[in-house]
Amino acid sequence: MEPSGSSQAKEEQQLPELLLPVRLRLTMFTMCKQGLKGLLMGSSAGLLLLIASRLWPLLHARPAAVILAAAGLLAGLLYGLWRRASLRDAARAMDRHDTDDAVSTALDGWLRPAGQPSAIVLLQRQEAIAAAKAYAAMLSKRLPWPAWPAWKRAVLGVSAVWAISALLLVWANPLDHLAEERAAERQQLEELREEAAALAEEAERADVPEEAKRQLAEPLEKLRSKLEENDSDMEAALAELAEAMRELEQTAELAKQSASQLDEAAEAMQREPALKQLGAALQDRLESGMREAISDMRSELQKLTPEQKEQLAQALEQLARQLPQDKEALASALAEAAEQARNSEAEDDASGETEGGDGLAALEEALAGELSQAQLEQLASAMASQLGQSGQPLAGQLAASGGSVPPSWAAAASGNGSPSGSSAGGASGSPSEPGSGAAPGSSGASGSGGDPSSSGAGTGAGSGQGAGAGAGAGAGQGQGAGSGSGSGQGGLQGGTGAGGRTLVTTPRTMAGEGNVQEDGGPSTGGQEQTGGKSPMIDGTTRPYEEVYSEYATEAKKALGRSQLPQAMQDKVKQYFDNIQPNR
Amino acid sequence: MIESKEQITQAAERIAALQEEIGSVIVGQKTVVEQLLWCLLAGGHALLEGIPGLGKTMLVRTVADTISLQYSRIQFTPDLMPADITGTTLIDFTEQGAAGRSFQPGPIFGNLVLADEINRATPKTQSALLEAMQEGTVTAGGETRQLPRPFFVLATQNPIEQEGTYPLPEAQLDRFLLKIGVSYPTREELKEIVLRTTAATQHRAQVKMTADELTELQMYAKHILVADDVLDMAVRLVMMTHPAEADAPDDVKRYVRFGAGPRALQAIVAVSKVRALCSGKLHVSWSDIREVAAPALRHRVVLGYEAQAAGITTDQMTESILSALELTR
Numbered sequence: 001m002e003p004s005g006s007s008q009a010k011e012e013q014q015l016p017e018l019l020l021p022v023r024l025r026l027t028m029f030t031m032c033k034q035g036l037k038g039l040l041m042g043s044s045a046g047l048l049l050l051i052a053s054r055l056w057p058l059l060h061a062r063p064a065a066v067i068l069a070a071a072g073l074l075a076g077l078l079y080g081l082w083r084r085a086s087l088r089d090a091a092r093a094m095d096r097h098d099t100d101d102a103v104s105t106a107l108d109g110w111l112r113p114a115g116q117p118s119a120i121v122l123l124q125r126q127e128a129i130a131a132a133k134a135y136a137a138m139l140s141k142r143l144p145w146p147a148w149p150a151w152k153r154a155v156l157g158v159s160a161v162w163a164i165s166a167l168l169l170v171w172a173n174p175l176d177h178l179a180e181e182r183a184a185e186r187q188q189l190e191e192l193r194e195e196a197a198a199l200a201e202e203a204e205r206a207d208v209p210e211e212a213k214r215q216l217a218e219p220l221e222k223l224r225s226k227l228e229e230n231d232s233d234m235e236a237a238l239a240e241l242a243e244a245m246r247e248l249e250q251t252a253e254l255a256k257q258s259a260s261q262l263d264e265a266a267e268a269m270q271r272e273p274a275l276k277q278l279g280a281a282l283q284d285r286l287e288s289g290m291r292e293a294i295s296d297m298r299s300e301l302q303k304l305t306p307e308q309k310e311q312l313a314q315a316l317e318q319l320a321r322q323l324p325q326d327k328e329a330l331a332s333a334l335a336e337a338a339e340q341a342r343n344s345e346a347e348d349d350a351s352g353e354t355e356g357g358d359g360l361a362a363l364e365e366a367l368a369g370e371l372s373q374a375q376l377e378q379l380a381s382a383m384a385s386q387l388g389q390s391g392q393p394l395a396g397q398l399a400a401s402g403g404s405v406p407p408s409w410a411a412a413a414s415g416n417g418s419p420s421g422s423s424a425g426g427a428s429g430s431p432s433e434p435g436s437g438a439a440p441g442s443s444g445a446s447g448s449g450g451d452p453s454s455s456g457a458g459t460g461a462g463s464g465q466g467a468g469a470g471a472g473a474g475a476g477q478g479q480g481a482g483s484g485s486g487s488g489q490g491g492l493q494g495g496t497g498a499g500g501r502t503l504v505t506t507p508r509t510m511a512g513e514g515n516v517q518e519d520g521g522p523s524t525g526g527q528e529q530t531g532g533k534s535p536m537i538d539g540t541t542r543p544y545e546e547v548y549s550e551y552a553t554e555a556k557k558a559l560g561r562s563q564l565p566q567a568m569q570d571k572v573k574q575y576f577d578n579i580q581p582n583r
Numbered sequence: 584m585i586e587s588k589e590q591i592t593q594a595a596e597r598i599a600a601l602q603e604e605i606g607s608v609i610v611g612q613k614t615v616v617e618q619l620l621w622c623l624l625a626g627g628h629a630l631l632e633g634i635p636g637l638g639k640t641m642l643v644r645t646v647a648d649t650i651s652l653q654y655s656r657i658q659f660t661p662d663l664m665p666a667d668i669t670g671t672t673l674i675d676f677t678e679q680g681a682a683g684r685s686f687q688p689g690p691i692f693g694n695l696v697l698a699d700e701i702n703r704a705t706p707k708t709q710s711a712l713l714e715a716m717q718e719g720t721v722t723a724g725g726e727t728r729q730l731p732r733p734f735f736v737l738a739t740q741n742p743i744e745q746e747g748t749y750p751l752p753e754a755q756l757d758r759f760l761l762k763i764g765v766s767y768p769t770r771e772e773l774k775e776i777v778l779r780t781t782a783a784t785q786h787r788a789q790v791k792m793t794a795d796e797l798t799e800l801q802m803y804a805k806h807i808l809v810a811d812d813v814l815d816m817a818v819r820l821v822m823m824t825h826p827a828e829a830d831a832p833d834d835v836k837r838y839v840r841f842g843a844g845p846r847a848l849q850a851i852v853a854v855s856k857v858r859a860l861c862s863g864k865l866h867v868s869w870s871d872i873r874e875v876a877a878p879a880l881r882h883r884v885v886l887g888y889e890a891q892a893a894g895i896t897t898d899q900m901t902e903s904i905l906s907a908l909e910l911t912r
Contacts, residue, residue, distance in 0.1 A: 092812065096912060101868035105810035120585045120806050124865040127588075 015110050015125065018132040019103070022090040025143045031080030032146070035073055036154035042072015043161040050168040057179035062169055069165075087111075097142050099131035181397065185234050188394045189227065192237065195390050196224040196244070199383050209369060212255075212376040216383065219247035223387075234398045238409045241391045248384035249582055255377035256577075259285075261327060262370045265319055272315040274300070274308070278367075283566055287371050294364045301341060313342040333359070333366035382549070384582045389545035545581040552576045585806050588865070594803050595863035597792060598624070601649055604791045608645045609638060610779065611772035617861075618763045618878050619646060619737070624857040626801050627760025627850065628716050628736040630701075630751075630882060637765045638776075639739040640699055646737075647695040648788040650797055653731065655693030659704035661747060665711035672724040686724065691715050694731055694794060698738035702748045709755055712736060716758045733797060753841075753885070760850050761875075762882035800860070807856040808866040814852070816908060817872050821848045823904045824884050834903045838890035843883040850879040869912065877901045 046065030053061030085093075088111075091103040106128030109121040117125075135142060148155070203216035223244035230236050262282060269279030277296060281289030304312065316338035320331040340359025395409035555576055559569050585591060598620060605616050615631070619642065622629040631639045640656075647654035657668055670689035676682050690696065691712070701709065715721055719730050738759070740751070756762070768776060779785065792800075823831045825842030835842075855871035862871075877898050884897045 088812070092912075095812075095868075100864075100870065101810055101813050102864075102866055104812045105808050105866040108810050109808070118806075119587070120808060120865055123585070123588050124808055127865060 012110060012125075014129050015103075015106055015132065016087060018129065018136050019087050019090040019094075019107070021136060021139060022093055022143065023085045023087060025139065025145060026085035026089055026093055027081070028145065029143070029147060029150075030083055030085060031077050032151065033154070034080030034083065035076040036151055036158060038072040038074070038076020038079065039069060040072070040154055040157045040161065042075070043069040043158060043165060045069075045072065047161050047165050047168070050165060053173055053175060053179070054168070055175075057175045057182055059179040059183045061173075061176075061179070065165060065169070093143065094132060094135045098135050098138075099128065102128040102131050103135075181400065185394070185397050188397060189230070189234065189237055192241065192390050192394065193224060193227045195386070196220050196227060199386065200224060203379070203383070206375070206379055208372050208376050208379065212372060215251045215376070216248070216379055219244040219251075220383070234394060235404055235406060238391060238395055238398065238406050241387055241394070242406060242409065245384045245387050245391075245582065248380045248387070252377045252380035252384065255373040255380060258327075258370065258373040259377060261324060262373070265323065265330075268319055268322065272312070274304070274312045275315060275319075280566075282367065282371070284569075285371060285374050287368055290367050290371065291364055294360055294367075298360050309341050313338040316341065327370075330366045330370060333363040337363040381580060381582065385545055385549065385580060388582050389543060389549075392543065392545070548576075548579065548581050552580070585803060585865075591803065591860065591865060592863050594800050595861055597796070598800065598861050601791045604649045604788050605642070605645050607786060608648075608788045609642050610775040611768045612638065612642065612765065615642065615763050615765050618761055619643075621854045621857045621861070621875070622737075622760050622763075623650070623733075623735055623797065624800050624804055624860070625760060625850075625853040626733065627853065628738070628758060630756070630759040630762045631737065631739045631765050632742050632762060633739070633765025634743055634767070635741055637767065639765055640697060642765075643695065643697045643737045643739075645788045649791045650695075651790040651793055652694035652733070652735075652797075654695045654697070655690040656697040656699060657690045658699050659701050659708070661703060661705060663704045663708045665708050666723070668708065668711045669715075669721045669723045684724075686726070686728070688728075689721075691721055692728075692730060694733055694735065696734075696736050698736055700741060701738040702740040702751055704749065706749050706752060709749065709751060713755060713758065733794060733801075756882045757844060757846050759882060761854065761878040763878055764881070804853075804857045804860045807859045807864070809852060809856070810866065813867055813869055813872060816869055816912070817848060817851050817855070820851070820872065820876060820904060820908060821845075821880075823907065824880060824900070830907075832903045832907045834895075835900055838886055838893070838895050839884055839900060840887040841885040843880050847879055847883045851875055854879060873905055876905060 046068040049058065049061050049065045049068065052058060058064075087107060088104070091107045094103045095101045102124065106125040109117055109125060200217050200220040203213055203220060206213060206216065208216075223240055226240040227237055230240070266279045266282035269275035269282065272279075274297065278290060278293035281293045301309065301312075316334045320334035320338070323331045323334070336359035338359070391409065395405055398409075399405045555572055559572060564572075602613075602616055602620060605620075606613065609616060619629055619631075623646070631642070633639055644654065644656075646652075657663075666689065668689050668691050670687050670692065672684050672686050674682055675685045698712065701712075715730060715734070716736050719732070719734050721728050721730060736759075741748075819830065821843050822828050823842075824835060824839060824847075825831060826836045826839045828835075828842070831839075851872060852867070854875040855867045858871045858875055859865070859867045880901050881897050884900060886895060886897060886900070889895075890900075
C-alpha cells in the first residue's frame, strides 16, 4: 500500500532521526580514534624532544613536550571532528551489519528527491526504516562504546610513550642548566643589540656637530651590525663590544685633548684684559657666555684706541700661533679676528664707525665648535661606559658557562671591573670590606646611601675610594679626593669599590673607622637643600657603572645649581673623570 | 508498475515455482538453473559451458517447456551456413506458373533458441547470431525482420574439444549476459539422473509461466532500486579487472591481459536486480553484486599466457577483486 501524504512526511523524517544516533556514535569513534592517534604522535614528538634534550641543550624541553602531547591530542580531536560521520556513513555502518544496503538505498531516495517519489521508493523506504529501527535497538551491541578492542594498539602505544616520557621528566637533565645559560646569553646579546641601536639613535639626536655625531654613531652602528650578524657567539660579541668601546674612548680622549687645548687657550685669553671675559666663558664651557663675550668685544672694539686694538690683534695672533696644528680652523678664525680688530682702525678713519666684521663671527663659530668637543667627550665617555656596563653581565655569563672570555673582559668576568679596568687611584679592597665614607657636613661629603642633596653627618662604612666634597675626607682603604663649596649641600657619596669596582655595596652602617673630620661649613650655615630620594637601599649591591652614572649626573646637577668657583668645578669634573668606569 | 510489496513477493514466488518445476526434471545444477533464469528475467543470452552429457540441452528444453516459449534448436557444425540459421529467400511458383519470392525463416525465429555447440561453427556462421542477439532482428535478402519477443539465445559449448572448433570472438562473447559453467553432478545426483532417465515413465515439465508473465517480471526487475554506494562498488569491481588500474589487485596486474568492458557493468547491475527480485527485495545489495560477478565477468576478462600456464581462472581473479573490495566497505 502506498503511504498517505502525512505518513509519508513522517517517514521522511524518520530515516534521518534513526540515523542520527549512529552518526553521533560514529563521530565519537572517529574523534577518539583520531584523538588517540594525535596524542600518540604528539607524545612521541615530545618524547623525541626529551631525548634530544639529553643530547643537546634545549630550553623548555619539558613544557614543550607536554605542550606537544596536548597539541597532538587537540589536533587529533579537531581532525576527528572535521572528519565527522555523515548520514551516509551512518547508513553504511547500518548496512554493513544488518540492513543489507537497504538504508543506503533509502537514503539516496531521501537525499535526492526528484519530485514525487515512486511507489517502489516509498515501499523500500518503509523496509529500510523497519530495518534501521531494528538496528537502532541493538546499537549498543553493534557499535559498543567505548570500543577498547579497536583502540587497543593506540592506547598501548600512548601508555608506553608516556611511561618513558615520565621517566625522562622525573630524571634530572644536566643539560638543562646549560640550555638556560645559553638562552640567557642570547637574551643578553639581544639586549646588547637593542642598546647599541638606542645609543646610535641617541648619538644622532645629540646636539653636537655632524662630524661629532658621525664619530659617535659610527662605532655604534658597526657594533650593531656585527651583533646582528652574530647570533650566538658571545666571545665575538664581547670582542666587538670592546672594540666599539675602545673607539668611543678614543673619541672621548681626542675630544678631551681638544678641550684641554681650549682650556690652555682660555687661560691665555684671561691674561689679556680685552679677552678675559671670553677666556672665562671658554674656561667655564659656556657657549652663551662665549657668544656674549664676543658680542661685548665687538661693541668694545669701537672704544679701543688704535694701540689697544693693535695690542688686541697681536694677542689674538699670538693665540693663533700657540695653537697646535690640528686647530687650524680656530687659528684661522683668531687670525681673521685679529685682522678685523686691526682693520677696524682704518674703517674708523674712513667711516667714523666700527664694525664687528666677519672675523669675530668666524671666531664665534670656531669657538662654538671647540666647545662642542667637551660635550662630545662627555657623550662618548657615557656611551662607552654604558656599553661596558652592558657587556659585563655578558662576560660574567660567558665565564660562568665555561666559555673563553676575551682578555679585555677577563676582569669583568671575574667581577673585578670593567673591561678597561681603569680604576681611579688604584685603591685596593673588596666591596665588602668596611671602610669609612667621607664625613659630610658643610664639606658636602655624605655617607653612602644618603640623599645626594641632603646635608648632615654620617660616616660611610663602604670600602674603596672615598670622595667627598669640601673638607670631608674619606676614611678607609680608599683614596679620598674631595672638593666642595662649603655651602652645606650634600656632596657625592663615597664608598665606590676600587678593588672590585664592578659592584658597589652600600654600607649597612654609617659608623666608620677612619679619621672623621667634621666641617661646620660657613658661618652663615650655608644653604640647605632637602628632598630627593636616594637611589640606593642600604645593604644592596649595585654595579659600579650604574652607581657612577647616577652620581656623576647628580654632581653635574649640583654644579649647575650652585655658584662654585671655576677651580672647584674643575676639580669635581676631574674627580669624576678619574673615577669613571672605563678609565 | 510496482505498486505494492505483494507484487514483488508474488513475483519471487513465481520465479521460485518455475525453478522448482525445472528442478523436477533437471537433477541438481541448482546454480545453473538459477543463473539461467537470471538471464531470462534480465532479457539476456546465456552461454553454457560444460562437457557433453551434463544435460545442457535438456535444461534449455525444460526451460522452454516451463515458460511456454517457442523453442528452436540449431546444431552448430563446421558446414553450417548463416542462411541455415537466419533463413533464406526462395522462389515460388504459383499454380498459374508465375514466379515469386518468399522468405523461409530459419531456426533463429523462435523465443528460445538453443545454439548447441556454438563453437563448432565457423566464425562467419557464428557472426550470423550477432545482429539477432544485439538488435533482435535478422537481415536477409536485403530485408530486416524483427525476431519474436521475448528472444533468448542459449548457447552451449564444449571446453575440452579443441580440434575442429572455432573459439568465439570477444565481440560475440561480450553479447552473452552470463557465461554459466555446468559442472559434473555429484554421486547422489548421478544416481537420481539414472533413476529418472531409465524409468518407464518420464516426467515432463509443466508450463508455469507465460511469455507475457515473463515480460512482466522483466519489467519488475528493471524497477528494482540501486543505491549509489552499491553502484559505485559495481563500477569499481569492473574497473579493477583492468591491469592498468591503480586499485587493481596484484593478481589482476600479473595475470589479466584485458579487463571487462561497459557491457560487463550493465550485465552485473541488470542481473543483480533480477537476483534482488528473486529474493523478494526492492533494492540491490552488495551481496547481489557479489553473486553475479563471477558469471558476468567469466567470459569478459581475458587472461594472459602466464595465467593459463599457472592454471589461473577468471573466477579466481574475480574472487580476488571481490575480496579486495570487501575490505574497503
